[in-house]
Amino acid sequence: MADTVELPDIAICQILHSLSTKFAVRASILSKQWERVWPLVPVLDFDEDENAPNGHNASPRQHRKFLEFVTMCLKRREEDKLLHKFWLRMAYCYYCRDCAELMDKCLSFALDRNVIELHIAKSDYFLPHKVLNAECLTVLSMDSIQFRGDETVTLPSLKSLSLICISFGDLGFHHLVAGCPSLENLSVVKCTGFEKRVIVKSSTLKSLEVFNSGVELQVEALNLETFRFGQNGHASNYRRLLCNIQFSSCGALRNLAFFQAWFVGAWFDNLSSKFPVLESLILYKCGIDRGDLKVFSKNLKHFVL
Known part of the structure:
Protein backbone atom coordinates (compact mmCIF):
# COMPACT_ATOMS: atom_id res chain seq x y z
CA MET A 1 0.00 0.00 0.00
CA ALA A 2 1.34 3.44 -0.93
CA ASP A 3 2.28 5.79 1.86
CA THR A 4 -0.26 8.42 2.76
CA VAL A 5 0.75 11.83 1.41
CA GLU A 6 0.78 14.51 4.08
CA LEU A 7 -0.11 18.07 3.16
CA PRO A 8 1.95 20.95 4.53
CA ASP A 9 0.58 22.40 7.76
CA ILE A 10 -0.07 25.72 6.05
CA ALA A 11 -2.28 24.04 3.42
CA ILE A 12 -4.32 22.22 6.08
CA CYS A 13 -4.63 25.45 8.03
CA GLN A 14 -6.05 27.20 4.96
CA ILE A 15 -8.54 24.37 4.39
CA LEU A 16 -9.74 24.45 8.00
CA HIS A 17 -9.89 28.25 7.92
CA SER A 18 -12.43 28.05 5.07
CA LEU A 19 -14.76 25.79 7.08
CA SER A 20 -17.10 26.63 9.93
CA THR A 21 -15.83 25.38 13.28
CA LYS A 22 -18.39 22.56 13.22
CA PHE A 23 -16.93 21.10 10.03
CA ALA A 24 -13.35 22.03 10.90
CA VAL A 25 -13.62 19.90 14.05
CA ARG A 26 -14.99 17.01 12.01
CA ALA A 27 -12.13 17.35 9.53
CA SER A 28 -9.57 17.43 12.32
CA ILE A 29 -10.22 13.75 13.08
CA LEU A 30 -8.78 12.75 9.69
CA SER A 31 -5.32 12.37 11.19
CA LYS A 32 -3.18 13.45 14.08
CA GLN A 33 -1.64 16.09 11.83
CA TRP A 34 -5.04 17.68 11.13
CA GLU A 35 -5.91 17.46 14.84
CA ARG A 36 -2.64 19.20 15.71
CA VAL A 37 -3.13 21.95 13.11
CA TRP A 38 -6.72 22.88 13.99
CA PRO A 39 -5.75 24.93 17.10
CA LEU A 40 -3.52 27.02 14.83
CA VAL A 41 -6.57 28.33 12.93
CA PRO A 42 -7.24 31.77 14.50
CA LYS A 196 -36.72 61.26 17.88
CA ARG A 197 -33.78 62.47 15.81
CA VAL A 198 -30.81 60.20 15.18
CA ILE A 199 -27.55 62.09 14.79
CA VAL A 200 -24.58 60.38 13.17
CA LYS A 201 -21.53 62.52 13.75
CA SER A 202 -18.07 61.28 12.84
CA SER A 203 -15.01 62.79 11.19
CA THR A 204 -13.66 59.36 10.16
CA LEU A 205 -16.80 57.71 8.76
CA LYS A 206 -16.55 56.74 5.08
CA SER A 207 -19.57 54.48 4.58
CA LEU A 208 -23.01 54.66 6.23
CA GLU A 209 -25.89 52.26 5.66
CA VAL A 210 -29.28 52.76 7.33
CA PHE A 211 -32.25 50.46 6.72
CA ASN A 212 -34.69 51.72 9.31
CA SER A 213 -38.21 53.08 8.96
CA GLY A 214 -39.58 56.16 10.63
CA VAL A 215 -36.33 57.76 11.79
CA GLU A 216 -35.26 61.37 11.42
CA LEU A 217 -31.64 61.23 10.45
CA GLN A 218 -28.97 63.91 10.63
CA VAL A 219 -25.57 63.06 9.19
CA GLU A 220 -22.45 65.09 9.96
CA ALA A 221 -19.48 63.33 8.42
CA LEU A 222 -16.72 65.23 6.65
CA ASN A 223 -15.19 62.18 5.01
CA LEU A 224 -18.35 60.24 4.16
CA GLU A 225 -18.10 58.77 0.65
CA THR A 226 -21.01 56.31 0.50
CA PHE A 227 -24.53 56.53 1.93
CA ARG A 228 -27.26 53.90 1.50
CA PHE A 229 -30.76 54.22 2.95
CA GLY A 230 -33.88 52.06 2.80
CA GLN A 231 -37.21 51.65 4.52
CA ASN A 232 -38.06 48.35 6.15
CA GLY A 233 -41.72 47.43 6.02
CA HIS A 234 -44.49 46.94 3.48
CA ALA A 235 -44.56 49.00 0.30
CA SER A 236 -47.99 50.43 1.23
CA ASN A 237 -46.39 52.32 4.13
CA TYR A 238 -43.71 54.14 2.15
CA ARG A 239 -45.92 57.13 1.30
CA ARG A 240 -46.67 57.67 5.00
CA LEU A 241 -43.00 57.48 5.97
CA LEU A 242 -41.38 60.38 4.15
CA CYS A 243 -37.61 60.38 4.37
CA ASN A 244 -36.41 63.01 6.80
CA ILE A 245 -32.67 63.02 6.22
CA GLN A 246 -30.37 66.00 6.59
CA PHE A 247 -26.73 66.14 5.59
CA SER A 248 -24.26 68.60 7.06
CA SER A 249 -20.66 68.98 5.89
CA CYS A 250 -20.79 65.87 3.69
CA GLY A 251 -19.02 67.36 0.69
CA ALA A 252 -16.94 64.21 0.08
CA LEU A 253 -20.01 62.07 -0.69
CA ARG A 254 -19.60 60.20 -3.99
CA ASN A 255 -22.20 57.43 -3.82
CA LEU A 256 -25.80 58.01 -2.76
CA ALA A 257 -28.42 55.23 -2.85
CA PHE A 258 -32.03 55.03 -1.67
CA PHE A 259 -34.23 51.94 -1.75
CA GLN A 260 -38.04 51.97 -1.56
CA ALA A 261 -38.06 55.42 0.02
CA TRP A 262 -40.44 58.36 -0.38
CA PHE A 263 -39.35 61.99 -0.73
CA VAL A 264 -40.57 65.53 -1.02
CA GLY A 265 -39.38 66.64 -4.46
CA ALA A 266 -37.49 69.64 -3.09
CA TRP A 267 -35.08 67.29 -1.28
CA PHE A 268 -33.06 66.98 -4.50
CA ASP A 269 -32.79 70.72 -5.15
CA ASN A 270 -29.23 72.07 -5.21
CA LEU A 271 -27.76 68.60 -5.31
CA SER A 272 -24.49 69.88 -6.79
CA SER A 273 -23.91 72.33 -3.97
CA LYS A 274 -24.75 69.73 -1.31
CA PHE A 275 -22.59 67.00 -2.83
CA PRO A 276 -20.11 68.57 -5.28
CA VAL A 277 -18.28 65.32 -6.09
CA LEU A 278 -21.33 63.04 -6.33
CA GLU A 279 -20.77 60.38 -8.99
CA SER A 280 -23.49 57.79 -8.39
CA LEU A 281 -27.20 58.25 -7.51
CA ILE A 282 -29.56 55.30 -7.12
CA LEU A 283 -33.29 55.76 -6.49
CA TYR A 284 -34.61 52.20 -6.53
CA LYS A 285 -38.43 51.97 -6.28
CA CYS A 286 -38.54 55.44 -4.74
CA GLY A 287 -41.39 57.95 -4.97
CA ILE A 288 -41.94 61.71 -4.89
CA ASP A 289 -44.76 62.95 -2.70
CA ARG A 290 -44.89 66.63 -3.69
CA GLY A 291 -43.32 68.44 -6.63
CA ASP A 292 -41.19 67.07 -9.44
CA LEU A 293 -37.92 65.21 -9.37
CA LYS A 294 -35.16 67.40 -10.78
CA VAL A 295 -31.64 66.08 -10.59
CA PHE A 296 -28.62 68.12 -11.62
CA SER A 297 -25.08 67.20 -10.70
CA LYS A 298 -22.10 68.10 -12.86
CA ASN A 299 -20.01 65.07 -11.86
CA LEU A 300 -22.78 62.45 -11.95
CA LYS A 301 -21.68 59.35 -13.89
CA HIS A 302 -24.19 56.74 -12.73
CA PHE A 303 -27.94 57.34 -12.26
CA VAL A 304 -30.56 54.64 -11.59
CA LEU A 305 -34.24 55.48 -11.28
Missing part, protein backbone atom coordinates in the same frame (compact mmCIF):
# COMPACT_ATOMS: atom_id res chain seq x y z
CA VAL A 43 -10.99 31.60 13.89
CA LEU A 44 -13.93 30.17 15.84
CA ASP A 45 -17.31 30.20 14.14
CA PHE A 46 -20.38 28.87 15.97
CA ASP A 47 -23.77 29.17 14.29
CA GLU A 48 -26.69 27.34 15.90
CA ASP A 49 -28.72 27.78 12.71
CA GLU A 50 -26.35 25.25 11.13
CA ASN A 51 -28.00 22.60 13.29
CA ALA A 52 -31.58 23.63 12.56
CA PRO A 53 -33.32 21.40 9.98
CA ASN A 54 -34.69 23.26 6.94
CA GLY A 55 -34.67 26.64 8.66
CA HIS A 56 -36.77 25.52 11.64
CA ASN A 57 -35.81 26.19 15.24
CA ALA A 58 -33.56 23.63 16.85
CA SER A 59 -35.16 21.17 19.26
CA PRO A 60 -34.23 21.26 22.98
CA ARG A 61 -31.95 18.27 22.37
CA GLN A 62 -30.24 19.95 19.42
CA HIS A 63 -29.86 23.13 21.44
CA ARG A 64 -28.23 21.25 24.31
CA LYS A 65 -25.85 19.53 21.89
CA PHE A 66 -24.89 22.91 20.44
CA LEU A 67 -24.07 24.29 23.89
CA GLU A 68 -21.99 21.21 24.68
CA PHE A 69 -20.14 21.52 21.37
CA VAL A 70 -19.23 25.16 22.00
CA THR A 71 -18.08 24.35 25.53
CA MET A 72 -15.94 21.48 24.24
CA CYS A 73 -14.30 23.70 21.61
CA LEU A 74 -13.47 26.41 24.13
CA LYS A 75 -11.84 23.81 26.35
CA ARG A 76 -9.76 22.43 23.47
CA ARG A 77 -8.61 25.94 22.59
CA GLU A 78 -7.72 27.08 26.11
CA GLU A 79 -4.04 27.36 25.18
CA ASP A 80 -4.73 29.82 22.35
CA LYS A 81 -2.88 33.09 22.77
CA LEU A 82 -4.47 35.09 19.94
CA LEU A 83 -7.78 34.96 18.09
CA HIS A 84 -8.51 36.91 14.92
CA LYS A 85 -12.22 36.21 14.50
CA PHE A 86 -14.98 34.94 16.77
CA TRP A 87 -18.52 34.36 15.53
CA LEU A 88 -21.37 33.20 17.77
CA ARG A 89 -25.00 33.03 16.69
CA MET A 90 -27.27 31.50 19.29
CA ALA A 91 -30.98 30.87 18.78
CA TYR A 92 -33.65 32.35 21.05
CA CYS A 93 -34.36 29.85 23.78
CA TYR A 94 -36.83 30.53 26.58
CA TYR A 95 -36.30 27.17 28.26
CA CYS A 96 -32.52 27.29 28.66
CA ARG A 97 -30.90 29.04 31.63
CA ASP A 98 -27.35 28.33 30.50
CA CYS A 99 -27.36 30.47 27.33
CA ALA A 100 -26.43 33.79 28.93
CA GLU A 101 -23.74 32.12 31.03
CA LEU A 102 -22.20 30.52 27.94
CA MET A 103 -22.42 33.80 26.01
CA ASP A 104 -20.49 35.49 28.83
CA LYS A 105 -17.91 32.71 28.80
CA CYS A 106 -17.48 32.90 25.01
CA LEU A 107 -17.03 36.66 24.99
CA SER A 108 -14.51 36.51 27.82
CA PHE A 109 -12.63 33.79 25.93
CA ALA A 110 -12.49 35.91 22.77
CA LEU A 111 -11.63 39.22 24.44
CA ASP A 112 -8.93 37.65 26.62
CA ARG A 113 -7.23 36.62 23.37
CA ASN A 114 -7.42 40.10 21.85
CA VAL A 115 -9.96 39.14 19.20
CA ILE A 116 -9.97 41.46 16.18
CA GLU A 117 -13.36 40.59 14.65
CA LEU A 118 -16.36 39.83 16.84
CA HIS A 119 -19.79 38.79 15.53
CA ILE A 120 -22.52 37.97 18.05
CA ALA A 121 -26.24 37.28 17.74
CA LYS A 122 -28.55 36.41 20.61
CA SER A 123 -32.01 37.69 21.51
CA ASP A 124 -32.63 39.07 25.01
CA TYR A 125 -28.95 39.14 25.88
CA PHE A 126 -27.48 42.26 27.45
CA LEU A 127 -24.08 43.17 26.09
CA PRO A 128 -21.35 42.98 28.75
CA HIS A 129 -19.47 46.18 29.50
CA LYS A 130 -16.12 44.64 28.57
CA VAL A 131 -17.13 44.29 24.91
CA LEU A 132 -17.56 48.07 24.73
CA ASN A 133 -14.02 48.62 25.99
CA ALA A 134 -12.10 46.14 23.84
CA GLU A 135 -9.05 48.01 22.59
CA CYS A 136 -8.10 45.49 19.88
CA LEU A 137 -11.50 45.15 18.15
CA THR A 138 -11.54 46.43 14.56
CA VAL A 139 -14.81 44.79 13.45
CA LEU A 140 -17.93 44.40 15.61
CA SER A 141 -21.25 42.97 14.42
CA MET A 142 -24.23 42.65 16.78
CA ASP A 143 -27.62 41.13 16.01
CA SER A 144 -30.62 41.27 18.40
CA ILE A 145 -28.42 42.21 21.37
CA GLN A 146 -29.76 44.39 24.19
CA PHE A 147 -27.79 47.59 24.72
CA ARG A 148 -28.16 49.51 27.96
CA GLY A 149 -26.80 52.78 26.61
CA ASP A 150 -25.63 54.34 29.88
CA GLU A 151 -22.20 52.72 29.82
CA THR A 152 -18.88 54.20 28.80
CA VAL A 153 -17.77 53.11 25.32
CA THR A 154 -14.08 53.01 24.42
CA LEU A 155 -13.38 51.22 21.16
CA PRO A 156 -10.31 53.06 19.84
CA SER A 157 -9.45 50.61 17.03
CA LEU A 158 -12.95 49.85 15.75
CA LYS A 159 -13.34 50.54 12.03
CA SER A 160 -16.48 48.59 11.12
CA LEU A 161 -19.71 48.42 13.15
CA SER A 162 -22.84 46.51 12.12
CA LEU A 163 -26.04 46.81 14.19
CA ILE A 164 -29.03 44.60 13.38
CA CYS A 165 -32.25 44.58 15.43
CA ILE A 166 -30.56 46.28 18.37
CA SER A 167 -32.68 47.82 21.11
CA PHE A 168 -31.06 51.01 22.37
CA GLY A 169 -31.73 52.82 25.61
CA ASP A 170 -31.76 56.61 25.93
CA LEU A 171 -28.76 58.11 24.11
CA GLY A 172 -27.40 54.59 23.59
CA PHE A 173 -26.72 54.95 19.88
CA HIS A 174 -25.05 58.34 20.36
CA HIS A 175 -22.76 56.97 23.09
CA LEU A 176 -21.82 53.98 20.96
CA VAL A 177 -20.81 55.98 17.88
CA ALA A 178 -19.05 58.65 19.96
CA GLY A 179 -16.92 55.94 21.56
CA CYS A 180 -15.54 54.80 18.18
CA PRO A 181 -13.04 57.51 17.12
CA SER A 182 -11.66 55.45 14.20
CA LEU A 183 -14.99 54.26 12.76
CA GLU A 184 -15.09 54.05 8.95
CA ASN A 185 -18.07 51.78 8.18
CA LEU A 186 -21.43 51.84 9.99
CA SER A 187 -24.52 49.75 9.21
CA VAL A 188 -27.83 50.18 11.07
CA VAL A 189 -30.66 47.77 10.22
CA LYS A 190 -34.07 47.46 11.92
CA CYS A 191 -32.94 48.95 15.23
CA THR A 192 -35.27 50.42 17.87
CA GLY A 193 -35.22 52.70 20.91
CA PHE A 194 -33.81 55.73 19.11
CA GLU A 195 -34.38 59.29 20.14
Whole structure:
Protein backbone atom coordinates (compact mmCIF):
# COMPACT_ATOMS: atom_id res chain seq x y z
CA MET A 1 0.00 0.00 0.00
CA ALA A 2 1.34 3.44 -0.93
CA ASP A 3 2.28 5.79 1.86
CA THR A 4 -0.26 8.42 2.76
CA VAL A 5 0.75 11.83 1.41
CA GLU A 6 0.78 14.51 4.08
CA LEU A 7 -0.11 18.07 3.16
CA PRO A 8 1.95 20.95 4.53
CA ASP A 9 0.58 22.40 7.76
CA ILE A 10 -0.07 25.72 6.05
CA ALA A 11 -2.28 24.04 3.42
CA ILE A 12 -4.32 22.22 6.08
CA CYS A 13 -4.63 25.45 8.03
CA GLN A 14 -6.05 27.20 4.96
CA ILE A 15 -8.54 24.37 4.39
CA LEU A 16 -9.74 24.45 8.00
CA HIS A 17 -9.89 28.25 7.92
CA SER A 18 -12.43 28.05 5.07
CA LEU A 19 -14.76 25.79 7.08
CA SER A 20 -17.10 26.63 9.93
CA THR A 21 -15.83 25.38 13.28
CA LYS A 22 -18.39 22.56 13.22
CA PHE A 23 -16.93 21.10 10.03
CA ALA A 24 -13.35 22.03 10.90
CA VAL A 25 -13.62 19.90 14.05
CA ARG A 26 -14.99 17.01 12.01
CA ALA A 27 -12.13 17.35 9.53
CA SER A 28 -9.57 17.43 12.32
CA ILE A 29 -10.22 13.75 13.08
CA LEU A 30 -8.78 12.75 9.69
CA SER A 31 -5.32 12.37 11.19
CA LYS A 32 -3.18 13.45 14.08
CA GLN A 33 -1.64 16.09 11.83
CA TRP A 34 -5.04 17.68 11.13
CA GLU A 35 -5.91 17.46 14.84
CA ARG A 36 -2.64 19.20 15.71
CA VAL A 37 -3.13 21.95 13.11
CA TRP A 38 -6.72 22.88 13.99
CA PRO A 39 -5.75 24.93 17.10
CA LEU A 40 -3.52 27.02 14.83
CA VAL A 41 -6.57 28.33 12.93
CA PRO A 42 -7.24 31.77 14.50
CA VAL A 43 -10.99 31.60 13.89
CA LEU A 44 -13.93 30.17 15.84
CA ASP A 45 -17.31 30.20 14.14
CA PHE A 46 -20.38 28.87 15.97
CA ASP A 47 -23.77 29.17 14.29
CA GLU A 48 -26.69 27.34 15.90
CA ASP A 49 -28.72 27.78 12.71
CA GLU A 50 -26.35 25.25 11.13
CA ASN A 51 -28.00 22.60 13.29
CA ALA A 52 -31.58 23.63 12.56
CA PRO A 53 -33.32 21.40 9.98
CA ASN A 54 -34.69 23.26 6.94
CA GLY A 55 -34.67 26.64 8.66
CA HIS A 56 -36.77 25.52 11.64
CA ASN A 57 -35.81 26.19 15.24
CA ALA A 58 -33.56 23.63 16.85
CA SER A 59 -35.16 21.17 19.26
CA PRO A 60 -34.23 21.26 22.98
CA ARG A 61 -31.95 18.27 22.37
CA GLN A 62 -30.24 19.95 19.42
CA HIS A 63 -29.86 23.13 21.44
CA ARG A 64 -28.23 21.25 24.31
CA LYS A 65 -25.85 19.53 21.89
CA PHE A 66 -24.89 22.91 20.44
CA LEU A 67 -24.07 24.29 23.89
CA GLU A 68 -21.99 21.21 24.68
CA PHE A 69 -20.14 21.52 21.37
CA VAL A 70 -19.23 25.16 22.00
CA THR A 71 -18.08 24.35 25.53
CA MET A 72 -15.94 21.48 24.24
CA CYS A 73 -14.30 23.70 21.61
CA LEU A 74 -13.47 26.41 24.13
CA LYS A 75 -11.84 23.81 26.35
CA ARG A 76 -9.76 22.43 23.47
CA ARG A 77 -8.61 25.94 22.59
CA GLU A 78 -7.72 27.08 26.11
CA GLU A 79 -4.04 27.36 25.18
CA ASP A 80 -4.73 29.82 22.35
CA LYS A 81 -2.88 33.09 22.77
CA LEU A 82 -4.47 35.09 19.94
CA LEU A 83 -7.78 34.96 18.09
CA HIS A 84 -8.51 36.91 14.92
CA LYS A 85 -12.22 36.21 14.50
CA PHE A 86 -14.98 34.94 16.77
CA TRP A 87 -18.52 34.36 15.53
CA LEU A 88 -21.37 33.20 17.77
CA ARG A 89 -25.00 33.03 16.69
CA MET A 90 -27.27 31.50 19.29
CA ALA A 91 -30.98 30.87 18.78
CA TYR A 92 -33.65 32.35 21.05
CA CYS A 93 -34.36 29.85 23.78
CA TYR A 94 -36.83 30.53 26.58
CA TYR A 95 -36.30 27.17 28.26
CA CYS A 96 -32.52 27.29 28.66
CA ARG A 97 -30.90 29.04 31.63
CA ASP A 98 -27.35 28.33 30.50
CA CYS A 99 -27.36 30.47 27.33
CA ALA A 100 -26.43 33.79 28.93
CA GLU A 101 -23.74 32.12 31.03
CA LEU A 102 -22.20 30.52 27.94
CA MET A 103 -22.42 33.80 26.01
CA ASP A 104 -20.49 35.49 28.83
CA LYS A 105 -17.91 32.71 28.80
CA CYS A 106 -17.48 32.90 25.01
CA LEU A 107 -17.03 36.66 24.99
CA SER A 108 -14.51 36.51 27.82
CA PHE A 109 -12.63 33.79 25.93
CA ALA A 110 -12.49 35.91 22.77
CA LEU A 111 -11.63 39.22 24.44
CA ASP A 112 -8.93 37.65 26.62
CA ARG A 113 -7.23 36.62 23.37
CA ASN A 114 -7.42 40.10 21.85
CA VAL A 115 -9.96 39.14 19.20
CA ILE A 116 -9.97 41.46 16.18
CA GLU A 117 -13.36 40.59 14.65
CA LEU A 118 -16.36 39.83 16.84
CA HIS A 119 -19.79 38.79 15.53
CA ILE A 120 -22.52 37.97 18.05
CA ALA A 121 -26.24 37.28 17.74
CA LYS A 122 -28.55 36.41 20.61
CA SER A 123 -32.01 37.69 21.51
CA ASP A 124 -32.63 39.07 25.01
CA TYR A 125 -28.95 39.14 25.88
CA PHE A 126 -27.48 42.26 27.45
CA LEU A 127 -24.08 43.17 26.09
CA PRO A 128 -21.35 42.98 28.75
CA HIS A 129 -19.47 46.18 29.50
CA LYS A 130 -16.12 44.64 28.57
CA VAL A 131 -17.13 44.29 24.91
CA LEU A 132 -17.56 48.07 24.73
CA ASN A 133 -14.02 48.62 25.99
CA ALA A 134 -12.10 46.14 23.84
CA GLU A 135 -9.05 48.01 22.59
CA CYS A 136 -8.10 45.49 19.88
CA LEU A 137 -11.50 45.15 18.15
CA THR A 138 -11.54 46.43 14.56
CA VAL A 139 -14.81 44.79 13.45
CA LEU A 140 -17.93 44.40 15.61
CA SER A 141 -21.25 42.97 14.42
CA MET A 142 -24.23 42.65 16.78
CA ASP A 143 -27.62 41.13 16.01
CA SER A 144 -30.62 41.27 18.40
CA ILE A 145 -28.42 42.21 21.37
CA GLN A 146 -29.76 44.39 24.19
CA PHE A 147 -27.79 47.59 24.72
CA ARG A 148 -28.16 49.51 27.96
CA GLY A 149 -26.80 52.78 26.61
CA ASP A 150 -25.63 54.34 29.88
CA GLU A 151 -22.20 52.72 29.82
CA THR A 152 -18.88 54.20 28.80
CA VAL A 153 -17.77 53.11 25.32
CA THR A 154 -14.08 53.01 24.42
CA LEU A 155 -13.38 51.22 21.16
CA PRO A 156 -10.31 53.06 19.84
CA SER A 157 -9.45 50.61 17.03
CA LEU A 158 -12.95 49.85 15.75
CA LYS A 159 -13.34 50.54 12.03
CA SER A 160 -16.48 48.59 11.12
CA LEU A 161 -19.71 48.42 13.15
CA SER A 162 -22.84 46.51 12.12
CA LEU A 163 -26.04 46.81 14.19
CA ILE A 164 -29.03 44.60 13.38
CA CYS A 165 -32.25 44.58 15.43
CA ILE A 166 -30.56 46.28 18.37
CA SER A 167 -32.68 47.82 21.11
CA PHE A 168 -31.06 51.01 22.37
CA GLY A 169 -31.73 52.82 25.61
CA ASP A 170 -31.76 56.61 25.93
CA LEU A 171 -28.76 58.11 24.11
CA GLY A 172 -27.40 54.59 23.59
CA PHE A 173 -26.72 54.95 19.88
CA HIS A 174 -25.05 58.34 20.36
CA HIS A 175 -22.76 56.97 23.09
CA LEU A 176 -21.82 53.98 20.96
CA VAL A 177 -20.81 55.98 17.88
CA ALA A 178 -19.05 58.65 19.96
CA GLY A 179 -16.92 55.94 21.56
CA CYS A 180 -15.54 54.80 18.18
CA PRO A 181 -13.04 57.51 17.12
CA SER A 182 -11.66 55.45 14.20
CA LEU A 183 -14.99 54.26 12.76
CA GLU A 184 -15.09 54.05 8.95
CA ASN A 185 -18.07 51.78 8.18
CA LEU A 186 -21.43 51.84 9.99
CA SER A 187 -24.52 49.75 9.21
CA VAL A 188 -27.83 50.18 11.07
CA VAL A 189 -30.66 47.77 10.22
CA LYS A 190 -34.07 47.46 11.92
CA CYS A 191 -32.94 48.95 15.23
CA THR A 192 -35.27 50.42 17.87
CA GLY A 193 -35.22 52.70 20.91
CA PHE A 194 -33.81 55.73 19.11
CA GLU A 195 -34.38 59.29 20.14
CA LYS A 196 -36.72 61.26 17.88
CA ARG A 197 -33.78 62.47 15.81
CA VAL A 198 -30.81 60.20 15.18
CA ILE A 199 -27.55 62.09 14.79
CA VAL A 200 -24.58 60.38 13.17
CA LYS A 201 -21.53 62.52 13.75
CA SER A 202 -18.07 61.28 12.84
CA SER A 203 -15.01 62.79 11.19
CA THR A 204 -13.66 59.36 10.16
CA LEU A 205 -16.80 57.71 8.76
CA LYS A 206 -16.55 56.74 5.08
CA SER A 207 -19.57 54.48 4.58
CA LEU A 208 -23.01 54.66 6.23
CA GLU A 209 -25.89 52.26 5.66
CA VAL A 210 -29.28 52.76 7.33
CA PHE A 211 -32.25 50.46 6.72
CA ASN A 212 -34.69 51.72 9.31
CA SER A 213 -38.21 53.08 8.96
CA GLY A 214 -39.58 56.16 10.63
CA VAL A 215 -36.33 57.76 11.79
CA GLU A 216 -35.26 61.37 11.42
CA LEU A 217 -31.64 61.23 10.45
CA GLN A 218 -28.97 63.91 10.63
CA VAL A 219 -25.57 63.06 9.19
CA GLU A 220 -22.45 65.09 9.96
CA ALA A 221 -19.48 63.33 8.42
CA LEU A 222 -16.72 65.23 6.65
CA ASN A 223 -15.19 62.18 5.01
CA LEU A 224 -18.35 60.24 4.16
CA GLU A 225 -18.10 58.77 0.65
CA THR A 226 -21.01 56.31 0.50
CA PHE A 227 -24.53 56.53 1.93
CA ARG A 228 -27.26 53.90 1.50
CA PHE A 229 -30.76 54.22 2.95
CA GLY A 230 -33.88 52.06 2.80
CA GLN A 231 -37.21 51.65 4.52
CA ASN A 232 -38.06 48.35 6.15
CA GLY A 233 -41.72 47.43 6.02
CA HIS A 234 -44.49 46.94 3.48
CA ALA A 235 -44.56 49.00 0.30
CA SER A 236 -47.99 50.43 1.23
CA ASN A 237 -46.39 52.32 4.13
CA TYR A 238 -43.71 54.14 2.15
CA ARG A 239 -45.92 57.13 1.30
CA ARG A 240 -46.67 57.67 5.00
CA LEU A 241 -43.00 57.48 5.97
CA LEU A 242 -41.38 60.38 4.15
CA CYS A 243 -37.61 60.38 4.37
CA ASN A 244 -36.41 63.01 6.80
CA ILE A 245 -32.67 63.02 6.22
CA GLN A 246 -30.37 66.00 6.59
CA PHE A 247 -26.73 66.14 5.59
CA SER A 248 -24.26 68.60 7.06
CA SER A 249 -20.66 68.98 5.89
CA CYS A 250 -20.79 65.87 3.69
CA GLY A 251 -19.02 67.36 0.69
CA ALA A 252 -16.94 64.21 0.08
CA LEU A 253 -20.01 62.07 -0.69
CA ARG A 254 -19.60 60.20 -3.99
CA ASN A 255 -22.20 57.43 -3.82
CA LEU A 256 -25.80 58.01 -2.76
CA ALA A 257 -28.42 55.23 -2.85
CA PHE A 258 -32.03 55.03 -1.67
CA PHE A 259 -34.23 51.94 -1.75
CA GLN A 260 -38.04 51.97 -1.56
CA ALA A 261 -38.06 55.42 0.02
CA TRP A 262 -40.44 58.36 -0.38
CA PHE A 263 -39.35 61.99 -0.73
CA VAL A 264 -40.57 65.53 -1.02
CA GLY A 265 -39.38 66.64 -4.46
CA ALA A 266 -37.49 69.64 -3.09
CA TRP A 267 -35.08 67.29 -1.28
CA PHE A 268 -33.06 66.98 -4.50
CA ASP A 269 -32.79 70.72 -5.15
CA ASN A 270 -29.23 72.07 -5.21
CA LEU A 271 -27.76 68.60 -5.31
CA SER A 272 -24.49 69.88 -6.79
CA SER A 273 -23.91 72.33 -3.97
CA LYS A 274 -24.75 69.73 -1.31
CA PHE A 275 -22.59 67.00 -2.83
CA PRO A 276 -20.11 68.57 -5.28
CA VAL A 277 -18.28 65.32 -6.09
CA LEU A 278 -21.33 63.04 -6.33
CA GLU A 279 -20.77 60.38 -8.99
CA SER A 280 -23.49 57.79 -8.39
CA LEU A 281 -27.20 58.25 -7.51
CA ILE A 282 -29.56 55.30 -7.12
CA LEU A 283 -33.29 55.76 -6.49
CA TYR A 284 -34.61 52.20 -6.53
CA LYS A 285 -38.43 51.97 -6.28
CA CYS A 286 -38.54 55.44 -4.74
CA GLY A 287 -41.39 57.95 -4.97
CA ILE A 288 -41.94 61.71 -4.89
CA ASP A 289 -44.76 62.95 -2.70
CA ARG A 290 -44.89 66.63 -3.69
CA GLY A 291 -43.32 68.44 -6.63
CA ASP A 292 -41.19 67.07 -9.44
CA LEU A 293 -37.92 65.21 -9.37
CA LYS A 294 -35.16 67.40 -10.78
CA VAL A 295 -31.64 66.08 -10.59
CA PHE A 296 -28.62 68.12 -11.62
CA SER A 297 -25.08 67.20 -10.70
CA LYS A 298 -22.10 68.10 -12.86
CA ASN A 299 -20.01 65.07 -11.86
CA LEU A 300 -22.78 62.45 -11.95
CA LYS A 301 -21.68 59.35 -13.89
CA HIS A 302 -24.19 56.74 -12.73
CA PHE A 303 -27.94 57.34 -12.26
CA VAL A 304 -30.56 54.64 -11.59
CA LEU A 305 -34.24 55.48 -11.28
